[in-house]
Amino acid sequence: MRYLGIDFGSRKVGLALSDEAGTMGFPHAIVPNDGRLIDEVTRIIAEKNVDHVVMGDSRDFSGKDNPVAHAARAFAQLLEQRTGRTVDFEPEALTTQEASRTIEGERRGDLGHVDAAAAALILTSYLSHHGKN
Numbered sequence: 001m002r003y004l005g006i007d008f009g010s011r012k013v014g015l016a017l018s019d020e021a022g023t024m025g026f027p028h029a030i031v032p033n034d035g036r037l038i039d040e041v042t043r044i045i046a047e048k049n050v051d052h053v054v055m056g057d058s059r060d061f062s063g064k065d066n067p068v069a070h071a072a073r074a075f076a077q078l079l080e081q082r083t084g085r086t087v088d089f090e091p092e093a094l095t096t097q098e099a100s101r102t103i104e105g106e107r108r109g110d111l112g113h114v115d116a117a118a119a120a121l122i123l124t125s126y127l128s129h130h131g132k133n
Contacts, residue, residue, distance in 0.1 A: 004050040005123025006041070007092065007115050008058065008072040009033060014115030015041070016123045017048055025123030027116035038078055045083050053085050054126040056092030056118070090126040092118070 007014035076087040
């Protein structure tokens with residue numbers, strides 16, 4: 001079973017794919033959060049034979065929705081309607097900071113790489129909590 005992880009942001013969205021066994025997430029792509037986002041993610045789901053989608057659950061430190069949460073949930077609902085795939089949410093607290101620490105050298109300043117790495121962390125966390133790892 002293949003999974004797609006999504007780190008949803010207001011300007012860009014990090015994407016990660018699991019291995020075919022569904023045990024670990026790997027950075028895949030960064031796409032702009034614009035009018036073509038739903039089409040691009042739908043295309044990747046079809047092209048990569050994704051069975052299940054996991055999005056970061058965006059909250060502030062007090063556990064309340066942050067400004068991105070409403071848009072992320074609306075996108076998840078549209079994605080479910082378009083693809084017929086289930087979208088689950090996984091807590092994403094500090095994944096961007098953790099991802100930025102793991103990227104070395106000249107890539108450290110490239111936030112695009114950080115977004116895809118954060119999506120991989122979200123996905124791997126979900127897989128480990130749901131018996132896939």
